Amino acid sequence: MNMTLQRHLVRGIGAVFGLMVIAGAAHAQECTTKIGTVLPTSVDWGRPIAETAQFAVDQVNAAGGAAGCTIEMVLRDTQVDPKVGVDAAKALVDLEGVKVLLGAVSSGVSMPILTSVTVPGGVMQMSCCSSSTAFTNLAEEGKTEGLWFRTFATTAVQSAMGAKVAQDKGYGSVAILYKNDDWGQDMARLIAADFEAVGVAVTASVAINDGQPSYRAEVTEALGTQPDALYLALYPAEGTAAVREWISLGGTQKMILANSLKSDEFRENVGLQYLGETVGTDTASPRSESADAFRTAYVERFESEPNGPGLGNSYDATMIALLAMEAAGKDATGADIAAAVSKVTDPNGTAVTADTAGFTKAKDILAGGGTVMYQGATGNVRFDANGDVSAPAVIWAFTESGTEEVEYLSLEDVDSFIASLN
Amino acid sequence: MIGTISYLVFFATTASILAIAVLGLNLQWGNTGLFNGGVVAFFGAGAYGTLILGGTPQDGHLGGYGLFYPLALLGGMIAAGLMAWVVGLLTLRLRHDYLAIATFGVAVAFENLMRNAEWLAGGAKGVRGFERPLRDALGDGFLYNIAFFFTVLIILIAVYLFLERLVASPFGRLLRAIREDEEAAASLGKTPSRIRLTAFITGSVILGLAGGLYGTFYAFVSPQDVLPTLTFQIWAMLIVGGAGNNRGAVFGAFLIWGAWTASGWALSRFAPIEAQLYTGSMQFVLIGVVIVGMLMWRPQGLLPERLVVSQRGSKE
Numbered sequence: 001m002n003m004t005l006q007r008h009l010v011r012g013i014g015a016v017f018g019l020m021v022i023a024g025a026a027h028a029q030e031c032t033t034k035i036g037t038v039l040p041t042s043v044d045w046g047r048p049i050a051e052t053a054q055f056a057v058d059q060v061n062a063a064g065g066a067a068g069c070t071i072e073m074v075l076r077d078t079q080v081d082p083k084v085g086v087d088a089a090k091a092l093v094d095l096e097g098v099k100v101l102l103g104a105v106s107s108g109v110s111m112p113i114l115t116s117v118t119v120p121g122g123v124m125q126m127s128c129c130s131s132s133t134a135f136t137n138l139a140e141e142g143k144t145e146g147l148w149f150r151t152f153a154t155t156a157v158q159s160a161m162g163a164k165v166a167q168d169k170g171y172g173s174v175a176i177l178y179k180n181d182d183w184g185q186d187m188a189r190l191i192a193a194d195f196e197a198v199g200v201a202v203t204a205s206v207a208i209n210d211g212q213p214s215y216r217a218e219v220t221e222a223l224g225t226q227p228d229a230l231y232l233a234l235y236p237a238e239g240t241a242a243v244r245e246w247i248s249l250g251g252t253q254k255m256i257l258a259n260s261l262k263s264d265e266f267r268e269n270v271g272l273q274y275l276g277e278t279v280g281t282d283t284a285s286p287r288s289e290s291a292d293a294f295r296t297a298y299v300e301r302f303e304s305e306p307n308g309p310g311l312g313n314s315y316d317a318t319m320i321a322l323l324a325m326e327a328a329g330k331d332a333t334g335a336d337i338a339a340a341v342s343k344v345t346d347p348n349g350t351a352v353t354a355d356t357a358g359f360t361k362a363k364d365i366l367a368g369g370g371t372v373m374y375q376g377a378t379g380n381v382r383f384d385a386n387g388d389v390s391a392p393a394v395i396w397a398f399t400e401s402g403t404e405e406v407e408y409l410s411l412e413d414v415d416s417f418i419a420s421l422n
Numbered sequence: 423m424i425g426t427i428s429y430l431v432f433f434a435t436t437a438s439i440l441a442i443a444v445l446g447l448n449l450q451w452g453n454t455g456l457f458n459g460g461v462v463a464f465f466g467a468g469a470y471g472t473l474i475l476g477g478t479p480q481d482g483h484l485g486g487y488g489l490f491y492p493l494a495l496l497g498g499m500i501a502a503g504l505m506a507w508v509v510g511l512l513t514l515r516l517r518h519d520y521l522a523i524a525t526f527g528v529a530v531a532f533e534n535l536m537r538n539a540e541w542l543a544g545g546a547k548g549v550r551g552f553e554r555p556l557r558d559a560l561g562d563g564f565l566y567n568i569a570f571f572f573t574v575l576i577i578l579i580a581v582y583l584f585l586e587r588l589v590a591s592p593f594g595r596l597l598r599a600i601r602e603d604e605e606a607a608a609s610l611g612k613t614p615s616r617i618r619l620t621a622f623i624t625g626s627v628i629l630g631l632a633g634g635l636y637g638t639f640y641a642f643v644s645p646q647d648v649l650p651t652l653t654f655q656i657w658a659m660l661i662v663g664g665a666g667n668n669r670g671a672v673f674g675a676f677l678i679w680g681a682w683t684a685s686g687w688a689l690s691r692f693a694p695i696e697a698q699l700y701t702g703s704m705q706f707v708l709i710g711v712v713i714v715g716m717l718m719w720r721p722q723g724l725l726p727e728r729l730v731v732s733q734r735g736s737k738e
Contacts, residue, residue: 040702041699041700041701041702041703042702042703042705042706043702046702047699047700050699051699054698054699074690074691075690075698075699075701076686076687076690077686077701077702077705079651079702079705079706080646081646081649081651081652082640082644082646082647083436083647083652084682084683084686086436086640087432087433087436087683087686088683088686088687090429090432090433091429091683091686091687093425094425094426094428094429094432095425095426095429095687097425106646107547107548107644108546108548108644108645108646108647109646111548111550111642111644112640112641112642115550115640115641115642116639116640116641116642119562120562120563120566121563132546132547133547134544134547134548134550137481137550138550141551180537180538180546181537181546182545182546182547182548182644183546184546185540185545185546185547186547207538209534
């Protein structure tokens with residue numbers, strides 16, 4: 001008797017669910033909302049970032065789309081060329097009528113898009129990966145009109161964590177190799193200041209230009225100063241080349257890596273046996289189910305761990321943008337959507353996970369007039385007035401199959417450590 | 423509808439700015455035979471010069487002189503001209519591919535200087551904080567873009583007319599004489615080295631003008647804007663359009679920039695979802711095929727150089 005009842009109940013719930021899905025699908029078919037994405041898909045590390053954004057869109061569509069419509073992501077390539085990126089953004093805004101633009105990666109592309117397309121056009125722009133401090137300055141001057149956000153939290157957090165590692169390991173001196181672009185230059189400046197603050201001497205700070213066949217001269221310069229350890233703010237291709245030369249010239253294996261080197265490619269190409277004493281830093285997933293959900297779903301979809309620069313950030317940027325679209329409702333303007341971002345990243349809101357179920361739950365809460373706290377792949381993302389984020393951090397090391405966590409620092413730990421540096 | 427017009431205006435502005443640059447290169451290569459492989463350095467000098475002179479003050483680097491806009495633009499052109507003068511004195515005795523390699527080196531050095539000298543132009547972060555002229559009066563939207571487009575168009579037409587007259591004048595004939603046979607020109611009492619330098623500087627000033635307009639349009643310039651890709655793009659426009667023909671230069675600029683953007687748009691719209699991620703790479707292949715095809719089947723360009731007879735012999 002009890003069993004039958006239960007079976008009925010299950011069947012009933014199943015039927016209701018089925019109807020909901022059908023209703024959702026039917027409802028979603030009525031309309032399509034386009035969002036624009038401008039990413040460097042013709043560059044090796046740009047493609048996974050775009051795939052991850054599409055992945056987030058697919059999950060939201062599985063929950064019936066946002067603001068009552070199926071979401072279609074229109075993807076354009078920037079070719080890391082500002083002209084091409086700006087033109088693509090303008091075409092998306094004018095021809096496709098998007099109100100939300102995701103991208104770009106390079107600050108040198110995101111910036112002209114912001115100043116000549118999205119701000120004049122009243123479109124919300126959310127970048128996964130642009131790191132230049134120039135955006136913060138622009139926002140402080142009020143020139144982004146609240147339309148600019150980025151989920152890339154890592155420059156300040158990252159450099160502080162690098163300093164913490166050096167301090168904890170007791171390194172007396174460190175040499176720095178950095179990528180010679182806006183991100184790398186910012187990193188090099190910040191980390192040098194942070195090392196100094198914790199009493200670690202910086203013996204050399206050497207710029208690494210992209211695409212050189214050899215970095216022997218740069219590596220020799222750093223090696224000549226005989227540091228206890230090496231700090232690397234590089235991307236996998238150049239990082240691999242530089243570290244190979246560093247090790248082959250007898251450099252120490254005591255290395256500290258920025259999150260850009262948290263990559264299987266780097267680990268395999270350098271060789272795990274040379275990375276025994278190497279640790280890296282990254283902004284961390286929160287201690288919640290959502291981070292695991294993202295990881296599990298990602299592995300299921302792509303059959304590899306989400307290791308690579310900007311993947312979690314890209315996922316979060318897309319999810320938050322779509323949540324904000326949901327919160328802003330149908331036919332919202334870019335400014336409305338931008339204003340709704342605070343409703344979906346509210347620290348006092350109901351926590352929602354980063355997957356289809358989380359999005360469905362958020363929909364209900366938002367429909368009831370509540371606010372939600374999005375728990376994403378890079379943490380409990382919370383934007384400040386300039387559209388910047390802070391995040392918890394993790395210190396990690398390489399293993400046979402990927403990376404493992406060495407230490408976790410909550411948002412409070414990170415903030416207090418950063419405060420202690422000043 | 424308004425969206426389409428708005429986009430077309432935006433597209434035409436970028437294309438017109440590039441067309442001005444192609445006209446500058448055409449004077450150097452098409453008419454005088456100077457292989458400038460460092461187009462982007464002079465373009466960049468114009469852009470950086472204009473933004474540094476006309477921008478608002480920024481921490482940590484030169485700039486913020488807030489000059490009246492036409493003066494800032496002129497300053498950018500002078501910066502490009504001065505650089506061309508120095509580079510020209512050093513390299514113009516080189517011929518063809520040697521000149522190309524030397525000027526290419528100058529362009530790479532320029533990019534590296536801008537990337538590394540933070541005190542000069544903000545390093546990799548670039549120069550921002552430039553207020554577009556008349557922004558207060560025209561706002562930030564469609565109206566501004568229309569007004570800016572017509573300004574650029576008028577400048578493009580002015581540059582075109584100036585170069586047409588120059589090419590038809592005895593000076594233009596001299597340029598072609600030097601291009602075809604320098605020794606013959608010298609034997610007639612001309613000084614090819616001076617004329618070559620004059621043509622090189624004039625062309626570079628025009629490139630600087632294009633750069634200044636480009637910087638104004640985006641209100642931002644960074645080392646990413648002065649990568650060798652731009653040199654390649656401007657050369658492709660000239661080769662496809664027709665070297666030695668000003669009309670061809672303008673046509674090539676619109677055609678190549680149109681193909682560049684339209685292929686990206688078409689691929690994003692019509693390619694299947696699974697292929698979307700590869701459209702960027704496919705676009706490179708398509709553009710490469712067009713340029714190789716041009717070079718194989720119509721190396722003189724779509725609008726080849728016309729025979730100019732500047733003085734007809736009298737019939738007896």
